[in-house]
Amino acid sequence: MSSDTREKMVMSTALLLREHGLTGTSVRDVIDHSGAPRGSIYHHFPDGKVQLVEEAVALAGDAITSGIRQLTSEDGDPVAAIRTFVSVMRHVLVSTDFRGGCPVVAVAAESPADREEQVRLSNVTARVFTDWNAAMAEGLVAKGIEPARAKSLATLLIASIEGAVVMCRAQHSTVPLDDVESELVALATNSLDGLV
Amino acid sequence: MSSDTREKMVMSTALLLREHGLTGTSVRDVIDHSGAPRGSIYHHFPDGKVQLVEEAVALAGDAITSGIRQLTSEDGDPVAAIRTFVSVMRHVLVSTDFRGGCPVVAVAAESPADREEQVRLSNVTARVFTDWNAAMAEGLVAKGIEPARAKSLATLLIASIEGAVVMCRAQHSTVPLDDVESELVALATNSLDGLV
DNA sequence: GTCTATACGAAGATAGAC
DNA sequence: GTCTATCTTCGTATAGAC
Numbered sequence: 001m002s003s004d005t006r007e008k009m010v011m012s013t014a015l016l017l018r019e020h021g022l023t024g025t026s027v028r029d030v031i032d033h034s035g036a037p038r039g040s041i042y043h044h045f046p047d048g049k050v051q052l053v054e055e056a057v058a059l060a061g062d063a064i065t066s067g068i069r070q071l072t073s074e075d076g077d078p079v080a081a082i083r084t085f086v087s088v089m090r091h092v093l094v095s096t097d098f099r100g101g102c103p104v105v106a107v108a109a110e111s112p113a114d115r116e117e118q119v120r121l122s123n124v125t126a127r128v129f130t131d132w133n134a135a136m137a138e139g140l141v142a143k144g145i146e147p148a149r150a151k152s153l154a155t156l157l158i159a160s161i162e163g164a165v166v167m168c169r170a171q172h173s174t175v176p177l178d179d180v181e182s183e184l185v186a187l188a189t190n191s192l193d194g195l196v
Numbered sequence: 197m198s199s200d201t202r203e204k205m206v207m208s209t210a211l212l213l214r215e216h217g218l219t220g221t222s223v224r225d226v227i228d229h230s231g232a233p234r235g236s237i238y239h240h241f242p243d244g245k246v247q248l249v250e251e252a253v254a255l256a257g258d259a260i261t262s263g264i265r266q267l268t269s270e271d272g273d274p275v276a277a278i279r280t281f282v283s284v285m286r287h288v289l290v291s292t293d294f295r296g297g298c299p300v301v302a303v304a305a306e307s308p309a310d311r312e313e314q315v316r317l318s319n320v321t322a323r324v325f326t327d328w329n330a331a332m333a334e335g336l337v338a339k340g341i342e343p344a345r346a347k348s349l350a351t352l353l354i355a356s357i358e359g360a361v362v363m364c365r366a367q368h369s370t371v372p373l374d375d376v377e378s379e380l381v382a383l384a385t386n387s388l389d390g391l392v
Numbered sequence: 393g394t395c396t397a398t399a400c401g402a403a404g405a406t407a408g409a410c
Numbered sequence: 411g412t413c414t415a416t417c418t419t420c421g422t423a424t425a426g427a428c
Contacts, residue, residue, distance in 0.1 A: 005393090021306035023219035026421060039394040041423095048423070099307040099314075105359075108366040109305050110217035111295040118295075125366035152375035155363070156356055159376050163301075163359030164351065170304040170321035179348035180355050186392070187383060196386060201411090222403060235412040237405095244405070 006044045008034040013056035018103040019096060022053065022110040022121070050117050053107060054124050060103045061128030064088070065135050072139025079188050081139055082157060086181045089165050090174050098172045101165045104128050132158050143192050153191060157184055202240045204230040209252035214299040215292060218249065218306040218317070246313050249303060250320050256299045257324030260284070261331050268335025275384050277335055278353060282377045285361050286370055294368045297361045300324050328354050339388050349387060353380055 012034035016025040027049050031038055045051040064085070071081040092100050108125040112118050136154035141147055160180050167176035190196045208230035212221040223245050227234055241247040260281065267277040288296050304321040308314050332350035337343055356376050363372035386392045 019307050020309065021217055021219055023217055024306055024308070027423085028421075037394050039396080043393060101305060105362050106305055108362050109297060109302055110220050111215050111365070112220070113216065122366050122368065126368070129363050129366050129372075152379050155360065155372050155375040156379040159359030159363055159372060160352055160356035161359070162362060163355030163357070166301050166304050166358060167325050167351070167355055169307070170318050170325050172318065172322070176325075176351050176355060179351040183348050183352040190392060196382070196392060223405085224403075233412050235414080239411060 005034075005036050005040060009036050009041070009044065009052065010055045010059055012036075013052045014060045014103045015100070017053065017056055017106045018060075018092065019100040021106045022112065025053075027052070050120055054120060057104055057107050057121070057124045057128060061124070061131065065128070065131045068132060068135040068139070072135065072142065076139060076142075078136070078139040078143060078192070079185055081136065082161075082184050082188060083181070085157075085161055086177060086184075089161060090177055093165065093168050093174060093177070098169050101169055102162060105162050105166070129158070140188075140191075144194075145191060149191075153188070157188070160184060201230075201232050201236060205232050205237070205240065205248065206251045206255055208232075209248045210256045210299045211296070213249065213252055213302045214256075214288065215296040217302045218308065221249075223248070246316055250316060253300055253303050253317070253320045253324060257320070257327065261324070261327045264328060264331040264335070268331065268338065272335060272338075274332070274335040274339060274388070275381055277332065278357075278380050278384060279377070281353075281357055282373060282380075285357060286373055289361065289364050289370060289373070294365050297365055298358060301358050301362070325354070336384075336387075340390075341387060345387075349384070353384070356380060 009030055012030050013025065016029050016033060020029075027041060030036075030052060031041060041052075042048060045055075067084055067088070068081050070076070071084055072078055089102065092102075104125055107121055108129075112121065133151065133154045136157055137147070137150040140150035140153060145153065161177070161184075164177040164180040168174055187196070205226055208226050209221065212225050212229060215221075216225075223237060226232075226248060227237060237248075238244060241251075263280060263284070264277050266272070267280055268274055285298065288298070300321055303317055304325075308317065329347065329350045332353055333343070333346040336346035336349060341349065357373070357380075360373040360376040364370055383392070
């Protein structure tokens with residue numbers, strides 16, 4: 001089955017991206033890591049590396065979006081969404097011995113020299129960040145926070161978790177993420193109670 | 197004067213790193229950008245690219261540390277330090293048309309395949325993040341916040357600003373950083389007033 | 393769909409002249 | 411200190427057979 005090979009390649013790309021970054025991840029690496037047949041890359045991904053990366057970012061990003069939506073929808077709890085988001089990131093850090101982070105950030109933090117590539121990739125990363133933000137914000141609004149505040153609060157949540165992940169990689173420790181989590185939980189709780 | 201050439205090379209490295217990342221920045225690029233003589237790189241930097249990057253991260257990182265210390269020392273104001281940190285980042289984003297971010301994050305977000313390189317670079321990035329954190333935390337403690345809380349609050353400040361910068365690059369907009377700034381200023385103000 | 397072979401450029405680094 | 415030339419490896423991508 002060919003679609004199986006395709007999926008494996010996209011998955012491998014996401015795993016390699018979060019560790020070595022955009023330029024640091026080569027098509028060769030993806031082939032080796034996925035065990036995919038060498039001659040099939042440009043069959044499945046006519047646009048080559050850019051397309052592979054686009055799909056990997058979308059895959060990883062949409063998975064997070066779904067997670068947030070599930071935890072915040074209906075009778076959900078935004079604080080649980082925060083904890084889950086943090087847990088996912090912490091697991092990635094620990095399981096890669098602090099060599100891996102978030103593939104979306106990895107791509108967003110590098111600007112390729114090639115213009116077209118730059119545009120295509122920032123389009124995906126921007127969409128993912130917007131989705132995360134909307135999902136988080138909706139959960140907060142459902143709990144009584146006003147839309148404008150919910151949006152900026154959601155941005156703070158996402159930005160700080162992502163920033164903490166980078167700090168954890170540098171320090172080979174989950175402490176930055178742990179600290180950010182407790183601060184965020186306290187802040188979100190207070191905000192939901194109308195205290196702040 | 198040779199030290200002039202040296203400084204230019206380190207400076208150029210920092211500028212290129214924040215835009216293209218670790219793997220995306222080549223020694224050739226640094227030579228071209230700095231206008232330095234081609235044959236002098238390995239004279240000034242015997243360890244080649246790693247050394248160049250180490251010094252660039254330290255240069256950029258220490259400049260921020262100094263900025264924070266100046267604004268928080270003595271009769272200083274932690275909120276002013278936040279605003280200044282944000283201003284610096286916003287200027288980088290706008291002046292590079294959202295193609296450039298923070299060189300420290302750029303390096304910390306990529307794990308080189310080479311072990312020794314990985315160790316050397318995470319040593320610098322870790323030190324810089326620790327310095328930023330200590331500088332911010334000290335400013336908060338001086339204003340009456342208890343040490344443990346100051347440390348985690350400082351981490352939140354730094355992580356969220358850095359995370360927001362990455363989001364801004366993706367979205368070609370300063371809105372994420374603007375939102376984070378207002379949230380942080382509010383939080384810091386409340387914390388200093390003993391409200392939270 | 394998948395193979396092997398290969399084109400072509402760019403990467404980091406070094407040698408040896410000046 | 412700086413030059414030019416070059417070694418070697420690796421990057422993306424393509425060609426043409428199977």
